[in-house]
Amino acid sequence: xxxxxxxxxxxxxxxxxxxxxxxxxxxxxxxxxxxxxxxxxxxxxxxxxxxxxxxxxxxxxxxxxxxxxxxxxxxxxxxxxxxxxxxxxxxxxxxxxxxxxxxxxxxxxxxxxxxxxxxxxxxxxxxxxxxxxxxxxxxxxxxxxxxxxxxxxxxxxxxxxxxxxxxxxxxxxxxxxxxxxxxxxxxxxxxxxxxxxxxxxxxxxxxxxxxxxxxxxxxxxxxxxxxxxxxxxxxxxxxxxxxxxxxxxxxxxxxxxxxxxxxxxxxxxxxxxxxxxxxxxxxxxxxxxxxxxxxxxxxxxxxxxxxxxxxxxxxxxxxxxxxxxxxxxxxxxxxxxxxxxxxxxxxxxxxxxxxxxxxxxxxxxxxxxxxxxxxxxxxxxxxxxxxxxxxxxxxxxxxxxxxxxxxxxxxxxxxxxxxxxxxxxxxxxxxxxxxxxxxxxxxxxxxxxxxxxxxxxxxxxxxxxxxxxxxxxxxxxxxxxxxxxxxxxxxxxxxxxxxxxxxxxxxxxxxxxxxxxxxxxxxxxxxxxxxxxxxxxxxxxxxxxxxxxxxxxxxxxxxxxxxxxxxxxxxxxxxxxxxxxxxxxxxxxxxxxxxxxxxxxxxxxxxxxxxxxxxxxxxxxxxxxxxxxxxxxxxxxxxxxxxxxxxxxxxxxxxxxxxxxxxxxxxxxxxxxxxxxxxxxxxxxxxxxxxxxxxxxxxxxxxxxxxxxxxxxxxxxxxxxxxxxxxxxxxxxxxxxxxxxxxxxxxxxxxxxxxxxxxxxxxxxxxxxxxxxxxxxxxxxxxxxxxxxxxxxxxxxxxxxxxxxxxxxxxxxxxxxxxxxxxxxxxxxxxxxxxxxxxxxxxxxxxxxxxxxxxxxxxxxxxxxxxxxxxxxxxxxxxxxxxxxxxxxxxxxxxxxxxxxxxxxxxxxxxxxxxxxxxxxxxxxxxxxxxxxxxxxxxxxxxxxxxxxxxxxxxxxxxx
Numbered sequence: 001x002x003x004x005x006x007x008x009x010x011x012x013x014x015x016x017x018x019x020x021x022x023x024x025x026x027x028x029x030x031x032x033x034x035x036x037x038x039x040x041x042x043x044x045x046x047x048x049x050x051x052x053x054x055x056x057x058x059x060x061x062x063x064x065x066x067x068x069x070x071x072x073x074x075x076x077x078x079x080x081x082x083x084x085x086x087x088x089x090x091x092x093x094x095x096x097x098x099x100x101x102x103x104x105x106x107x108x109x110x111x112x113x114x115x116x117x118x119x120x121x122x123x124x125x126x127x128x129x130x131x132x133x134x135x136x137x138x139x140x141x142x143x144x145x146x147x148x149x150x151x152x153x154x155x156x157x158x159x160x161x162x163x164x165x166x167x168x169x170x171x172x173x174x175x176x177x178x179x180x181x182x183x184x185x186x187x188x189x190x191x192x193x194x195x196x197x198x199x200x201x202x203x204x205x206x207x208x209x210x211x212x213x214x215x216x217x218x219x220x221x222x223x224x225x226x227x228x229x230x231x232x233x234x235x236x237x238x239x240x241x242x243x244x245x246x247x248x249x250x251x252x253x254x255x256x257x258x259x260x261x262x263x264x265x266x267x268x269x270x271x272x273x274x275x276x277x278x279x280x281x282x283x284x285x286x287x288x289x290x291x292x293x294x295x296x297x298x299x300x301x302x303x304x305x306x307x308x309x310x311x312x313x314x315x316x317x318x319x320x321x322x323x324x325x326x327x328x329x330x331x332x333x334x335x336x337x338x339x340x341x342x343x344x345x346x347x348x349x350x351x352x353x354x355x356x357x358x359x360x361x362x363x364x365x366x367x368x369x370x371x372x373x374x375x376x377x378x379x380x381x382x383x384x385x386x387x388x389x390x391x392x393x394x395x396x397x398x399x400x401x402x403x404x405x406x407x408x409x410x411x412x413x414x415x416x417x418x419x420x421x422x423x424x425x426x427x428x429x430x431x432x433x434x435x436x437x438x439x440x441x442x443x444x445x446x447x448x449x450x451x452x453x454x455x456x457x458x459x460x461x462x463x464x465x466x467x468x469x470x471x472x473x474x475x476x477x478x479x480x481x482x483x484x485x486x487x488x489x490x491x492x493x494x495x496x497x498x499x500x501x502x503x504x505x506x507x508x509x510x511x512x513x514x515x516x517x518x519x520x521x522x523x524x525x526x527x528x529x530x531x532x533x534x535x536x537x538x539x540x541x542x543x544x545x546x547x548x549x550x551x552x553x554x555x556x557x558x559x560x561x562x563x564x565x566x567x568x569x570x571x572x573x574x575x576x577x578x579x580x581x582x583x584x585x586x587x588x589x590x591x592x593x594x595x596x597x598x599x600x601x602x603x604x605x606x607x608x609x610x611x612x613x614x615x616x617x618x619x620x621x622x623x624x625x626x627x628x629x630x631x632x633x634x635x636x637x638x639x640x641x642x643x644x645x646x647x648x649x650x651x652x653x654x655x656x657x658x659x660x661x662x663x664x665x666x667x668x669x670x671x672x673x674x675x676x677x678x679x680x681x682x683x684x685x686x687x688x689x690x691x692x693x694x695x696x697x698x699x700x701x702x703x704x705x706x707x708x709x710x711x712x713x714x715x716x717x718x719x720x721x722x723x724x725x726x727x728x729x730x731x732x733x734x735x736x737x738x739x740x741x742x743x744x745x746x747x748x749x750x751x752x753x754x755x756x757x758x759x760x761x762x763x764x765x766x767x768x769x770x771x772x773x774x775x776x777x778x779x780x781x782x783x784x785x786x787x788x789x790x791x792x793x794x795x796x797x798x799x800x801x802x803x804x805x806x807x808x809x810x811x812x813x814x815x816x817x818x819x820x821x822x823x824x825x826x827x828x829x830x831x832x833x834x835x836x837x838x839x840x841x842x843x844x845x846x847x848x849x850x851x852x853x854x855x856x857x858x859x860x861x862x863x864x865x866x867x868x869x870x871x872x873x874x875x876x877x878x879x880x881x882x883x884x885x886x887x888x889x890x891x892x893x894x895x896x897x898x899x900x901x902x903x904x905x906x907x908x909x910x911x912x913x914x915x916x917x918x919x920x921x922x923x924x925x926x927x928x929x930x931x932x933x934x935x936x937x938x939x940x941x942x943x944x945x946x947x948x949x950x951x952x953x954x955x956x957x958x959x960x
Contacts, residue, residue, distance in 0.1 A: 125319035131180035159621035166255030179258035206352035209275035247507030253534025264315030297359030336465035376954035393428030430463030440482035568640035579614030655692025699767035720809035793939035797952030855926035
């Protein structure tokens with residue numbers, strides 16, 4: 001870009017920087033070490049040139065402004081002359097300009113600002129009566145909440161029902177420190193209870209000398225306090241965490257925080273009125289919302305509840321109006337400085353106890369588990385029952401709200417123009433934030449920001465229950481040079497925010513540095529990019545193209561072979577008919593699921609969310625809300641696929657399995673493979689029918705055990721091809737006995753039941769299930785998306801070998817299938833290796849397309865030798881022991897022979913140790929957990945024609 005004959009602008013300046021070329025400067029030399037050193041030496045000269053250019057830009061901007069002003073004044077004078085209004089018009093114009101400089105006149109203010117001033121003058125909340133909602137949102141049609149007025153601009157995060165929503169960031173910040181009721185974020189676990197002020201009561205019971213039942217009128221007449229409190233959802237900013245790996249929670253953006261004035265009766269006063277006993281340690285709260293796991297509840301310590309400086313109240317007003325239904329009408333708990341999940345809504349019961357709440361939600365919600373605990377391992381090891389991982393107070397957090405996502409700056413503006421950077425910050429436990437700072441060089445230097453709190457927010461001389469707003473300015477020239485703007489906050493105890501996100505299975509308390517990146521559109525503007533957008537909104541620098549929501553795709557390959565998988569193909573019109581509480585189907589990614597039983601008994605959100613979408617496609621909602629843990633559950637209820645036309649022939653009469661119905665299977669044979677492993681052969685109780693299990697799929701076995709119907713998934717090791725399907729199937733099962741594992745002292749309830757089966761006994765079977773299908777010749781369908789590969793790596797552990805064996809057998813049995821299979825099989829010890837004989841025979845027979853490698857955690861000293869050597873060793877040992885006994889008995893009186901005998905005994909012992917060491921060395925495979933070296937050496941390298949599948953214990957999967 002030649003700058004010598006053009007008037008410089010910031011756009012020119014940016015172009016020059018990007019091309020490593022300064023105005024009126026020489027062309028850059030070819031890059032080399034010499035040139036790099038020279039450039040470092042000329043740095044000061046370049047900076048001088050930059051400063052000169054900046055000064056030229058400033059002068060040019062001032063000249064342009066003066067010219068425009070002069071032209072405007074000239075035009076105004078001519079206009080005034082024409083209208084005959086010369087003379088004092090100039091003074092009026094000047095006065096108008098002065099008024100405009102001081103700010104807009106009162107009559108030009110927005111209705112919301114006028115209302116705010118009126119409220120403040122009356123001593124009310126600034127947002128009292130602002131953004132009122134009187135209409136029911138059309139998005140709630142068909143839900144149990146279709147009676148509640150809700151703001152139409154709330155961003156819904158969990159589909160149609162229940163309501164979990166946050167306000168758009170611009171609306172949240174525009175309203176200032178106090179959030180209107182209609183824009184306050186909402187966290188509902190289920191349907192909002194429809195309660196009545198006159199009939200509702202609050203019961204106080206437990207370890208109190210004077211249990212009481214209060215009506216709402218009685219509560220309202222008591223002495224009350226009114227104070228502003230900021231709530232932040234535990235999951236605020238969770239979508240950023242979900243971009244790393246999906247958690248158990250849905251996609252909160254950065255809007256899960258709001259502030260309101262709350263009025264109510266002090267909790268400490270209520271407890272003192274009821275005379276708490278000395279044995280009391282906890283205060284347990286319970287609401288009125290009916291959920292799948294009972295009513296929502298939690299608890300806090302009695303010390304915190306009785307401390308009047310904690311300002312805990314039972315609130316019945318929000319911003320000087322009765323509580324809205326979504327926020328707990330008629331009464332709720334307000335615990336300042338606590339995470340949102342502890343503030344129980346629709347309060348009905350307070351129980352004083354000597355132990356924490358036993359409520360399911362108290363133990364399974366509001367927790368931050370260690371990063372190594374995932375959705376598969378969280379239920380093992382009693383992680384949920386460990387109180388040390390419970391959340392009570394938010395951590396230090398801050399967010400950039402302005403510039404907003406996709407906001408831009410024109411490069412035609414002056415480099416010295418100031419651009420505002422704004423945001424919010426909050427903390428828990430009443431700890432005040434003492435500073436907020438931003439960096440534009442990745443933390444090398446920090447720029448302090450102006451921090452603003454509401455007036456008179458400190459309570460009891462030190463505690464602050466509300467958020468702060470912060471702001472600073474950057475020149476456009478600074479923004480042009482930086483790659484991202486980062487913010488962090490610091491509290492009175494010098495606690496601050498971590499640089500990076502720490503993943504946890506609940507995705508809670510994410511408070512990593514908030515980063516807004518800058519991009520250019522190639523020519524005319526700088527664009528700001530936030531990390532994510534709330535819920536299903538697209539965009540954000542953390543979101544990769546393949547993470548954007550996509551419409552469901554049904555499988556296209558092998559349509560005629562899909563029928564054994566599901567037995568049924570449905571049209572959308574047929575699915576739509578199943579939308580009642582007793583008969584509810586949904587569509588997920590092109591497949592049909594019958595969730596009638598699941599939504600009533602197991603779904604955490606209760607039946608309402610599924611019933612609302614009954615007969616519809618809920619693929620988008622499912623992906624937004626659920627993590628990997630839900631995949632195992634949903635596979636149990638798949639009944640078919642959906643197509644526009646039923647162009648797949650039905651073969652229901654040919655196969656026995658039905659994904660919608662349980663059928664009987666009879667035990668024909670039971671073989672003991674090892675001390676804890678059995679092979680069971682069952683036959684379906686439908687003579688003449690094939691099993692109908694596609695390769696890659698599994699079955700579900702069920703049995704009534706202790707008055708409960710228990711279900712477990714298994715992959716049969718026979719049949720593995722359609723031709724050998726005779727209506728029977730084999731399953732290899734490891735029995736988990738009692739008292740073998742201290743973590744699970746009761747052992748496996750289902751496997752112990754199977755171990756007691758006798759020939760002729762029955763179990764129940766249903767299927768097929770699973771999200772992987774192998775058709776033939778390298779063609780797979782994974783979640784109904786067809787792919788083709790030439791090489792498949794299978795990494796497995798323990799009984800995870802069974803689906804791998806099924807696939808390997810199917811490939812090897814087809815002489816026209818040239819797909820290559822490589823298995824890396826992990827176990828605890830050589831004796832635990834299942835089906836080793838069968839695997840070795842398969843490798844020997846098909847070396848051109850199948851290989852297997854083993855690894856074990858430990859090799860006992862007697863492993864590795866064949867039976868002949870083991871017998872020989874045993875005979876030699878017995879002979880030596882016999883000779884030794886003979887020598888001891890015959891020569892016990894002779895010391896020399898006795899000494900010689902001892903010497904021979906030591907030699908024999910040494911020989912035995914050497915032999916045992918040699919036996920350990922004869923294990924020719926790997927030792928240790930599956931690691932990078934094993935994967936690189938024994939399975940295929942990644943590539944477009946390669947697929948890797950993993951099956952085994954959660955710890956192995958995580959480590960691999």
